[in-house]
Amino acid sequence: MARAVIDGREIVFAEGEKILWAALREGIYIPHLCALEGMDLPFGGCRLCLVEIGPGEGARVTAACSEPLREGLVVRTDSARIAALRRMAFELIMTTHEIDCKNCAGRKKCALIKTAAFLKLRLEPSRFRSVLRQRPVDDSHALFVFDGKKCVKCGRCVVTCEKRGKSFLTFAGRGFATEVATFDGLPLAEVCGEACRECVEVCPTGALFFKEKKREKPEAKGPDSKAVAQAGEL
Amino acid sequence: MTPQPYGEDGYRKLKKQSLLTFKEKWQGDFPKIFVGTATCGISVGALEVFEAFTKELASHGIKGEIIKVGCLGICFAEPLVYIKKDDNPTICYQNLKKEDVPRLVYSYLLEDDPCFDLALGTLELKDGIPFIPELERFEREERIILRQAGYLDPEDIRDYLACGGYEGLERALSLTGGEIIEELRISGLRGLGGAGFPTGVKWEECVRANGSTKYLICNGDEGDPGAFMDRVILESSPHQVIEGMAIAAYAIGAARGYVYIRSEYPLAIERFSQALAQAREAGLLGRDILGRGFDFDLRVFPGAGAFICGESTALMYSIEGRRPMPRVRPPHSVLEGLFRLPTLLNNVKTFSCIPPIILKGGDWFSRIGTESSKGTTVFALAGKVKQAGLAEVAMGTTFREVIYNIGGGIKNDRALKAIQVGGPSGGCIPAGFVDTPVDFDSLKALGSMVGSGGLIVLDEDTCMVDLARYFVAFSQSESCGKCTFCRIGTNHLLFLLEEIARGQAAPEDIAVLEELSHNIALGSLCGLGQTAPNPVLTTLRYFRDEYLAHINEKRCPALVCKELVSYYIEPELCRRSCEHCVLKCPTRAIGADERNIKVINQAECVGCGICLDVCPPEYRAVRKVSPKIKGI
Numbered sequence: 001m002a003r004a005v006i007d008g009r010e011i012v013f014a015e016g017e018k019i020l021w022a023a024l025r026e027g028i029y030i031p032h033l034c035a036l037e038g039m040d041l042p043f044g045g046c047r048l049c050l051v052e053i054g055p056g057e058g059a060r061v062t063a064a065c066s067e068p069l070r071e072g073l074v075v076r077t078d079s080a081r082i083a084a085l086r087r088m089a090f091e092l093i094m095t096t097h098e099i100d101c102k103n104c105a106g107r108k109k110c111a112l113i114k115t116a117a118f119l120k121l122r123l124e125p126s127r128f129r130s131v132l133r134q135r136p137v138d139d140s141h142a143l144f145v146f147d148g149k150k151c152v153k154c155g156r157c158v159v160t161c162e163k164r165g166k167s168f169l170t171f172a173g174r175g176f177a178t179e180v181a182t183f184d185g186l187p188l189a190e191v192c193g194e195a196c197r198e199c200v201e202v203c204p205t206g207a208l209f210f211k212e213k214k215r216e217k218p219e220a221k222g223p224d225s226k227a228v229a230q231a232g233e234l
Numbered sequence: 235m236t237p238q239p240y241g242e243d244g245y246r247k248l249k250k251q252s253l254l255t256f257k258e259k260w261q262g263d264f265p266k267i268f269v270g271t272a273t274c275g276i277s278v279g280a281l282e283v284f285e286a287f288t289k290e291l292a293s294h295g296i297k298g299e300i301i302k303v304g305c306l307g308i309c310f311a312e313p314l315v316y317i318k319k320d321d322n323p324t325i326c327y328q329n330l331k332k333e334d335v336p337r338l339v340y341s342y343l344l345e346d347d348p349c350f351d352l353a354l355g356t357l358e359l360k361d362g363i364p365f366i367p368e369l370e371r372f373e374r375e376e377r378i379i380l381r382q383a384g385y386l387d388p389e390d391i392r393d394y395l396a397c398g399g400y401e402g403l404e405r406a407l408s409l410t411g412g413e414i415i416e417e418l419r420i421s422g423l424r425g426l427g428g429a430g431f432p433t434g435v436k437w438e439e440c441v442r443a444n445g446s447t448k449y450l451i452c453n454g455d456e457g458d459p460g461a462f463m464d465r466v467i468l469e470s471s472p473h474q475v476i477e478g479m480a481i482a483a484y485a486i487g488a489a490r491g492y493v494y495i496r497s498e499y500p501l502a503i504e505r506f507s508q509a510l511a512q513a514r515e516a517g518l519l520g521r522d523i524l525g526r527g528f529d530f531d532l533r534v535f536p537g538a539g540a541f542i543c544g545e546s547t548a549l550m551y552s553i554e555g556r557r558p559m560p561r562v563r564p565p566h567s568v569l570e571g572l573f574r575l576p577t578l579l580n581n582v583k584t585f586s587c588i589p590p591i592i593l594k595g596g597d598w599f600s601r602i603g604t605e606s607s608k609g610t611t612v613f614a615l616a617g618k619v620k621q622a623g624l625a626e627v628a629m630g631t632t633f634r635e636v637i638y639n640i641g642g643g644i645k646n647d648r649a650l651k652a653i654q655v656g657g658p659s660g661g662c663i664p665a666g667f668v669d670t671p672v673d674f675d676s677l678k679a680l681g682s683m684v685g686s687g688g689l690i691v692l693d694e695d696t697c698m699v700d701l702a703r704y705f706v707a708f709s710q711s712e713s714c715g716k717c718t719f720c721r722i723g724t725n726h727l728l729f730l731l732e733e734i735a736r737g738q739a740a741p742e743d744i745a746v747l748e749e750l751s752h753n754i755a756l757g758s759l760c761g762l763g764q765t766a767p768n769p770v771l772t773t774l775r776y777f778r779d780e781y782l783a784h785i786n787e788k789r790c791p792a793l794v795c796k797e798l799v800s801y802y803i804e805p806e807l808c809r810r811s812c813e814h815c816v817l818k819c820p821t822r823a824i825g826a827d828e829r830n831i832k833v834i835n836q837a838e839c840v841g842c843g844i845c846l847d848v849c850p851p852e853y854r855a856v857r858k859v860s861p862k863i864k865g866i
Contacts, residue, residue, distance in 0.1 A: 044562035045716045047757050061756050066562035081756070088753040092722040127746050128726050153715065171557055171715060174540065176725040178715020 106206020304470020
């Protein structure tokens with residue numbers, strides 16, 4: 001077994017293992033949103049798992065989900081530079097996510113709440129205004145709903161669907177207008193008649209959720225994300 | 235293996251025949267008219283000029299040949315025509331219109347007056363008119379990549395063969411792959427697609443990659459605003475790219491290759507496809523090339539219409555039929571590229587350098603350029619420069635030579651303010667660095683990059699905030715949307731720049747702008763995101779005072795940002811009886827005071843600038859001012 005160092009701690013890893021999974025196994029938490037274990041070519045889009053590799057001054061920033069460990073590699077997850085990058089990435093993501101935790105079906109397993117708690121940040125971005133794109137909710141499917149306003153384009157559903165050889169869900173558009181969509185924007189029920197549910201299972205932000213779990217909106221109240229963030233921290 | 239219609243013998247025969255026809259073409263008895271017909275020439279009427287010549291020759295019953303050639307790279311002079319008559323030197327005519335053709339045909343071809351008023355110069359030496367390679371422009375240039383552009387008929391392989399074409403391939407086939415790569419290492423050639431990675435090292439890595447099937451790709455997805463050299467090469471001398479690729483394929487052991495050309499270049503696609511067919515027929519592609527048992531074939535892949543397709547991994551996904559989103563590395567594409575097989579990807583210009591390096595040796599090439607950057611680079615000169623066009627110069631040439639000696643200086647003799655090199659990925663370099671020798675490393679040190687080679691000349695009328703905003707808007711709309719920093723980060727970057735341009739930003743926004751830019755550069759997944767903030771970072775570095783003027787004084791020093799500029803009529807200069815501005819103002823914002831001097835009602839003015847345009851030049855009473863005038 002080969003050895004590498006993460007945050008000063010020596011760890012043992014298997015050939016080809018990526019930094020993220022080895023660190024998590026060793027109890028060193030690295031925030032991550034899009035990473036799916038077992039992918040040999042990770043998506044690498046969320047940029048929350050950035051770490052530094054290499055010694056001192058010459059350290060290079062790289063994504064922990066895609067960088068394999070090598071013998072003797074020195075990894076830092078706790079430098080000031082990484083902290084700033086993580087914070088920025090998280091704030092940017094939150095400017096495109098509808099913060100409505102009270103009425104969100106995904107709040108229990110929400111990766112955003114978990115990340116905010118770990119980074120000790122509020123859910124609302126402090127330096128940037130919300131640039132949420134309004135999109136209609138697609139509840140045409142018998143089993144689940146897709147709410148694009150919650151989607152952070154982590155691509156987990158797209159990758160999962162593609163892995164099953166289906167690609168019902170895919171990316172469309174470019175630039176800031178990039179979104180997860182069906183072919184030609186057709187209603188989900190028209191493209192996906194299946195009951196596989198895998199996309200819903202992997203969604204980290206409650207953009208895809210099961211119908212029976214959807215709560216009725218009691219009244220339109222503002223989000224209380226600070227409380228939620230604190231709750232997540234506990 | 236099925237033998238080719240031409241084996242090696244067939245190729246020799248064709249080569250011999252080509253030399254004869256080429257000689258005939260340039261030295262035969264009757265006049266020859268060469269018309270530059272790359273997209274640049276065609277767009278300003280080269281085909282009409284071509285038609286006009288055909289008609290005129292027919293109507294006068296003159297025996298002559300009209301030949302379409304590629305582009306010489308002197309865009310400001312298009313449409314460009316060279317005429318070879320009798321023993322006279324070949325005269326090059328600039329900005330020729332179809333209306334000029336009858337006079338030219340009559341005076342020069344029938345009589346003997348070469349119409350010097352239309353001429354730019356001659357291709358050979360002759361007293362009286364400047365000799366083109368002696369024009370300052372050509373004297374300063376060092377042409378390796380553009381060596382044949384504009385001299386050859388791109389639609390006829392025989393022209394290329396007659397000028398030493400495919401001799402590099404011939405020589406390469408007598409070497410081993412290792413020897414070829416060694417020659418490249420000696421040459422010091424670095425990838426000319428922008429990043430400047432040593433070509434020899436890349437090839438070597440691909441050779442060492444596991445697997446017997448390897449792919450070769452030429453990146454011709456030239457998407458930077460302001461860059462057009464790859465198009466000119468593909469349209470003017472496609473065979474040099476084919477030859478370079480065949481040598482590369484032989485060296486790394488690839489049997490198939492793709493030439494990825496952006497769909498916006500239909501003529502390049504057409505000419506390149508035609509060149510491929512001719513090369514195949516000549517036994518220079520396909521099975522058993524030149525009878526040496528080497529198989530290689532190529533196909534053109536029209537690009538998918540997105541800037542991001544120029545990123546190597548996105549380009550490969552695009553060929554695979556997938557959405558072109560760059561992927562994480564490792565693995566690098568030399569090890570796992572197209573269809574997850576080892577793939578060597580180089581730019582059009584890089585492949586163009588290969589044949590001369592193989593023919594003349596790596597030593598020869600390494601003597602051109604600077605210590606760290608060998609050879610030449612091609613700049614696409616555009617913007618506020620007098621003579622826009624392509625300039626191929628040795629690495630280490632200064633901006634001053636490129637802009638003033640080759641480009642003829644700044645339009646309207648205004649002052650140079652800055653140079654934007656490398657398009658949206660590059661940076662803005664202030665005029666103070668005009669004497670910097672240009673190479674990969676000097677530009678990097680200045681915060682820019684050679685990139686695509688687009689070189690946009692900016693004069694005093696350019697607002698740096700507006701410039702950064704333009705390029706960020708481009709990168710933002712062309713982001714693939716995969717990673718957070720590029721998709722969302724550049725969007726906020728754009729918002730901030732727009733706020734600054736509107737005078738709505740706060741002083742602390744500069745720090746946010748800076749941190750956001752640094753983080754986008756550090757944290758983005760691919761080259762597009764990593765370089766997208768370069769225009770912002772360099773303008774902040776060199777023109778910070780302009781940002782501060784916008785924020786603190788609500789003033790745009792270059793008088794560009796519309797929200798910060800007012801139009802004002804100087805009472806002393808206004809001619810009372812003149813009503814030009816009043817009559818043309820679309821919002822009727824201009825009135826007159828008791829002395830009949832015109833006054834703009836600022837509340838009604840929408841800042842269209844028509845009053846400035848129509849105010850007669852003898853008065854010049856309308857001025858732009860910043861900050862905005864409050865009230866009436």
